Amino acid sequence: MLNKDCFVFAISEYLQGVGINYKSSMIFNLIGGHDLIVKKNENKYLPELSINYRIIDFDHFQKYTGVKIFIEKLRIDESIERLVEIVKKGRRQIIRLNCFYLPYDISNFGRVNSDHFLIINYYCDDTQQFYVTDNKYQSAIISLSDIKKAIIKTYKEFFDLYVLDVRNSFSQKHVNKILREIVTSNCMRILQTADTQFTYLMNELIKINKIDPLLKKIALYNLALNIKKPTGPIVSRQYLMESIEGLSEELSNDFKYLIIAWERFTIELMKLTSKASNEEENLQEYFEKYIDKLEKLELKLNDSILKHLNN
Template identity: 30%
Template sequence: MFNHHCFYSVVTRLTNKNGHNLKECDVFNLMGGHSFRITKKDNGYFPYVEFCANKISTEIFKNMTGIKLVHETFKNGDFEIQKTMNNLKKVKNQVVLTNCFHLPYDSINYKKRKGNHYIMIHSYNQDNDTFLVSDNKYETVIIEMNDLMLAMNNQMRHKDHVVFLNYEEDFIESNIIDGITRIIRLNAIEILETCEQQFVELKEHLKGINELDPLEKSLSYFEMIHSIKSFNGPILSKNYLLQSLQKKNIEIDKKLIQSIGMWERLCFNFYKIYQFDMEIDLNNSIDKLLKLELSINNRLLNN
């Protein structure tokens, strides 16, 4: 099952509702495209490694497409829900940033996991005080006003603020195809220059995590599984890149599919460490992933 990045999803739908024909994989690339970076994190309780395999830049997107995406931020005390209803009358589809922990229709995250999540508001029903909304997982669902306000007022990026995503455009279609090709090649160059060191650091960080007490070690591996499988992680990024190529190069396609499988396998090994504290030598898997990453990006650069 292919997941969809919530931000790429709402931007794709916004552009298409305005008469353009962009796919999510196009938006993925036009926002900056594929990458590979690891960062050692510490949440105050235990360290872990965050995996990021994409770039998200609205400035790059504007330069490539002529479409400007503006985050309009209100302080909670200054915000009134009437602003949302007034915007719906003007633009028909209003994108807002929420916290998925407070979205009752999100069975995966509701009251379980906090996180920033973009949704699109389509309409307001005054009779029962509800909104019709959609996101990257749900086509259209109904949410009560109080629940929507709670999710909007408690999103993670801007504490005590409400954030809208506004859309302005001066579309430049001629830039898009050549721009995507150029972005993919530039990203390949960057990864070829940096990813070997990234994998060396990953091994070092894992070595330190393996020396933690059992509970901290277990929780670290759980966070790393979540990061790899997250909307900014390597599995989804490789899926978008695979879609971008549109079967133009069978060898690269095969390698991307292989990479997705190997990242899934690494998550499985992480799970065995998290759940059962199994002793697993991960170095061989990491070395194979590095070799494959170099091979993929060499081919992207030269094809």
């Protein structure tokens, strides 16, 4: 089952509510699609690597759909009043909050600090509760006091409302035609840049291998979590797979082999973090084996997609 990206889901769900029926896999491509970017987050105490496998570009989305996405910023003290006003007018509203402060999200509440997108559907004056939808809960309830707390804890000064202007949206027939163009462009870029990105990943892992054993374990653990995120290689390739019509058995297998390889790499990273000690263990050859396999599978997949689209 696809581990849905909460942002992609929110955009798709909102648009379907106004009669624009883009599947989540379409939204994934229309908002930018698949990519491969390895980044090192600056942290003087701990090296933090992130592998971003998808693009979020509002201008890209508007160019290909005619739908404009923009962020309306509100002062914290006026945010609740504005939210209530919007939903009372019969509009739904996409917002971003930290799931650590969302009581209905039982798997993350009080445990996981992470941005989460949800849709506000309705507000009840009598119970002072908001009715919401997100990628895991089709219908959930959060109290006025809890949403106030979540807003205050998530934002320092200004609260973000994600607004979609659909007045100039293109026909779905037009959008369907250009999906091939988007995927083709992304595949060609990755074929040109994958070697550089995987080399950078390998070099950074070699550096991590040389740091304090405890810090090494933390860095590898964080990398494993990053790979499993909706923005990471596993979920993004699942979205890409869903978006391509008429998959041959060979191309379907190319997707599956790459996804499985990333899952196995994640498992190996977690195993390394659970070892009692690995001070003397040199992991360079260990990493090289996995990175080389991942690069070959990534290149093969993107090349196969191009061949499929050009048939």
